[in-house]
Amino acid sequence: MQVTFQITRQEPGSAPRVESYLLENVSPGNTILDCLNRLKWEGDGSLSFRKNCRNTICGSCAMRINGRSRLACKENVGQMLASGPETSITGGSPIAPTITIEPLGNLPVIRDLVVDLQPFWDRLEAIHPAVSRSSQLAAADRAWPATASTETRQTPDRRALLEQAGNCIACGACYSECNALMVNPQFVGPQALAKAQRLVDDTRDQAQGDRLTQLGADNSGVWGCTRCMACNEVCPMEVAPLDRISQIKSAILARTAPQQADRPVRHRQTLVEMVREGGWVDERQFALRVVGNGGRDWRGLASLGSLGLRMLVRGKVPLTFERSPGTAEVRSLIDAVRTAAAADQDNAPDSPA
């Protein structure tokens, strides 16, 4: 069959443009990468894209195909035509079914489908992506032959906690689709946070406390995620970065009392506590408890002063608070979730012997 490929092309320093290529003798089982190779080898040698393994291993060939980030060597023409736009009719004649191809999003384009991955690697670097060991223990790790006292043991169950994030091939598809990254350049992004979960749950790592502090400190870490789910939907390796982010959030919330927590953590904790107390949020108290830390943070309280006064003058501050009629039900739901989480914690895999 014939297939039209509409490919977004761009030279350094110029605006992107869309070029159409008609490819003959295409089979539904051909991968998109097979087709790109033919377009380059048989037609336009200037077409630029990355590829390497051709087998969903290296992550090089990620690009946007039919509007969504995917691996070109994983998707085939049949699947893309089934999920893509309808074949158009122009002037009474059907045109060949069409597949659109664009470079990854959230990254600068170098040429055509080749993007500059440096911002992606910089964000990975920011989470210190290696197991952290004291120098003495690290030396013992390297000792050979290993003995029971020098090797680092890990139970199979603990090891299993690292596997899903460990499947990441650093393709950048999640980064490309991340809505938070589009508006918050400080956010480290889904791939770096998935990697961070792998280290937080790694029993060999000795920097868990520092990691959780860094990851929960501001909107560059887990609180910067808007939970849009895009990363889970596009990841070709089922790493499910959003789920990994949720694991880190749970670890952060579990380790910190509200009054000692950073503001983003206190925000989450206070929200849940207030809903548990009154069925909904008592707005008179919320800012005082989160920003003012219940009277402990004078600077925070002072920062609320002028806004609070203006709201008071304009009658925007409710004078009373009435609990929601459904408070008992809401409270029982929150308590049930907490009981289930505690049971999960009790059943969690043991630390290594």
Ligand code: SF4
């Ligand atoms: S769920 Fe969070 S990390 Fe994943 S794409 Fe959306 S904003 Fe980004």
Ligand code: SF4
């Ligand atoms: S988490 Fe998934 S989508 Fe993101 S870089 Fe890794 S393999 Fe690619």
Ligand code: FES
């Ligand atoms: S070429 Fe390696 S993942 Fe596609």
